[in-house]
Amino acid sequence: MEEKPTLIEKRKEKIxxxxxxxxxxEAESKRSLHSSDKNSEKKSYKKTFPxxxxxxxxxxxxxxxxVSYVPWAYIEYGPETETTTVTIYKDFxxxxxxxxxxxxxxxxxxxYLGLSVGDFSKTATLELYSFISLIIIxxxxxxxxxxxxxxxxxxxxxxxxxxVISTSVIIPAIFIVLSVAKFLGAHFIQYHNTLxxxxxxxxxxxxxxxxxxxxxxxxxxxxxxxxxxxxxxxxDTKEDEFFEENFxxxxxxxxxx
Amino acid sequence: xxxxFVKRKKKLATLLIxxxxxxxxxxxxxxxxxxxxxxxxxxxxxxxxxxxxxxKSNDNEINDIQKxxxxxxxxxxxxxxxxxxxxxxxxxxxxxxxxxxxxxxxVIGCITIIFSILGTFLLWTLIGxxxxxxxxxxxxxxxxxxxxxxxxxxxxxxGIMSAIFSSFYVIIVIWQLVKxxxxxxxxxxxxxxxxxxxxxxxSVEKEPEPSEQKTTFAESIKAEKAPIPKIIHEPxxxxxxxxxxxxxxxxxxxxxxxxxxxxxxxxxxxKTHSKELPKSPLFEKALETAxxxxxxxxxRKEGEIKKEKPPEKRKMNVRCPRCKNVFKxxxxxxxxxxxxxxxxxxxxxx
Numbered sequence: 155m156e157e158k159p160t161l162i163e164k165r166k167e168k169i170x171x172x173x174x175x176x177x178x179x180e181a182e183s184k185r186s187l188h189s190s191d192k193n194s195e196k197k198s199y200k201k202t203f204p205x206x207x208x209x210x211x212x213x214x215x216x217x218x219x220x221v222s223y224v225p226w227a228y229i230e231y232g233p234e235t236e237t238t239t240v241t242i243y244k245d246f247x248x249x250x251x252x253x254x255x256x257x258x259x260x261x262x263x264x265x266y267l268g269l270s271v272g273d274f275s276k277t278a279t280l281e282l283y284s285f286i287s288l289i290i291i292x293x294x295x296x297x298x299x300x301x302x303x304x305x306x307x308x309x310x311x312x313x314x315x316x317x318v319i320s321t322s323v324i325i326p327a328i329f330i331v332l333s334v335a336k337f338l339g340a341h342f343i344q345y346h347n348t349l350x351x352x353x354x355x356x357x358x359x360x361x362x363x364x365x366x367x368x369x370x371x372x373x374x375x376x377x378x379x380x381x382x383x384x385x386x387x388x389x390d391t392k393e394d395e396f397f398e399e400n401f402x403x404x405x406x407x408x409x410x411x
Numbered sequence: 412x413x414x415x416f417v418k419r420k421k422k423l424a425t426l427l428i429x430x431x432x433x434x435x436x437x438x439x440x441x442x443x444x445x446x447x448x449x450x451x452x453x454x455x456x457x458x459x460x461x462x463x464x465x466x467k468s469n470d471n472e473i474n475d476i477q478k479x480x481x482x483x484x485x486x487x488x489x490x491x492x493x494x495x496x497x498x499x500x501x502x503x504x505x506x507x508x509x510x511x512x513x514x515x516x517x518v519i520g521c522i523t524i525i526f527s528i529l530g531t532f533l534l535w536t537l538i539g540x541x542x543x544x545x546x547x548x549x550x551x552x553x554x555x556x557x558x559x560x561x562x563x564x565x566x567x568x569x570g571i572m573s574a575i576f577s578s579f580y581v582i583i584v585i586w587q588l589v590k591x592x593x594x595x596x597x598x599x600x601x602x603x604x605x606x607x608x609x610x611x612x613x614s615v616e617k618e619p620e621p622s623e624q625k626t627t628f629a630e631s632i633k634a635e636k637a638p639i640p641k642i643i644h645e646p647x648x649x650x651x652x653x654x655x656x657x658x659x660x661x662x663x664x665x666x667x668x669x670x671x672x673x674x675x676x677x678x679x680x681x682k683t684h685s686k687e688l689p690k691s692p693l694f695e696k697a698l699e700t701a702x703x704x705x706x707x708x709x710x711r712k713e714g715e716i717k718k719e720k721p722p723e724k725r726k727m728n729v730r731c732p733r734c735k736n737v738f739k740x741x742x743x744x745x746x747x748x749x750x751x752x753x754x755x756x757x758x759x760x761x
Binding site: 162165174177178181265267268269270273308310311313314317318321322324325328331332335336338339340342343346347348374378381384385388389392393 | 414417418421425428432435436439440441442445456457458459460461462463464465466467491492495498499501502503505506507508550605608698701
């Protein structure tokens, strides 16, 4: 009967094995038998300058243009032979001749569409603030990129900071969507509610609101994509590390057997 | 680190945020109630109200509904914010930079379950309250003889989804934390047992700590007090790659140290080399036997590789940055000088 090895003997054996492993690895690397593994060891996360900041600034500029120059309401009414078209811009600036009938649509105490004249200016201001905050976040990301070039942060700090800033983009993007959601709601309501007879054959569209909602969702999608890219990069790096830690010695042994 | 756990956690947090954003959007867009109003002499008409129209209403009941909707919005806003914190915790956790911060943010992210369930519950009660009110009905999106779909059901469905995602998130986070705590407790127990065993047997030689195991063989030799491993042959076990290092103090080791000191004094170039691995005939011999034992044909292979395989030259296409001409070159292991055949621009490829 063979005697079972004690715990200390086992541990001793383990230590011996690890020491031999280390020596063997060094010997291999010194004699360049493991040249192919060198490349994999060097593989690590490569920091690149964050371009997302520029993308956000560009998005915000486009947003400013949409808020300022795209009509907030486009109204067509009247009999087929004499249709009148009214275009309303931000702050309720009516482009065509001042139309009292349209004004009452948004001023009467019934608020047929749930929108008031004040909503046009308030929402536009909110949108502008949201885009300004996007520009600030964009500038922050760019400054962080420049600081990284100067101070060379560790890749973990770089990726965590970049990820957190990218995540914070979601908040102004939700504001962009929600502040104009009432215009889309008004569009829904006009199909449910019957307007007074004076507004017969009326068609109301809210182009700026539609575009801004889509734009807001695009910014949210962009933020998620950035997060996904960061996450995938870090995951690949960690998977490589994990593979090297757990399987590199096994491969070396497998070759000899 | 459990990568599968991180992936799941990230996915759940993302789904939670998306569903909460959709709840917020639908709450603001969709008409919630239809109020019976006697506007025309011919009969009653139904007027649909969304949250913006409710705000402007003078009716107290409608204002109450609007306030409840605002509360629901706040709940889902908080869910979004905590969902973002949980997303950030994922990245902190995976980088392994600050484990305690990662765990803290993970636990903070669990608060989403409270607000998502609260928001969903409020939505559910709101639908019930609207049904019990006089002159106020739920706004109908689609009506059939069999089915009636109300607008309020869409945010409710999304709210239930966000509650499910948040509960799954909490379950996996708690499961992971419990696993971690259990494994750390086990590790502590085993380390305590080992130290006890070592104390009981003082005759046993001191062995390197687990943290020291990672240090290289050469470094361990360099340290003056460290035991020097001596590699001996074990022909029976060699096929199975069993380690055969005996840790012992001997006359050979002392001789080795003296020899090593002489060697380091001799030349500066050898000094720099010895930082990585000490070069001495005794050590080289020991190392060779170890390599032969673990990889019997390693030495032979090395020689063969050197003889049989001259440095390979790779053919590759290169695009000239000046004239954009694409031409073929042969690249060796060393940096190669190249010249564009078209414009004559020279460059170097590493």
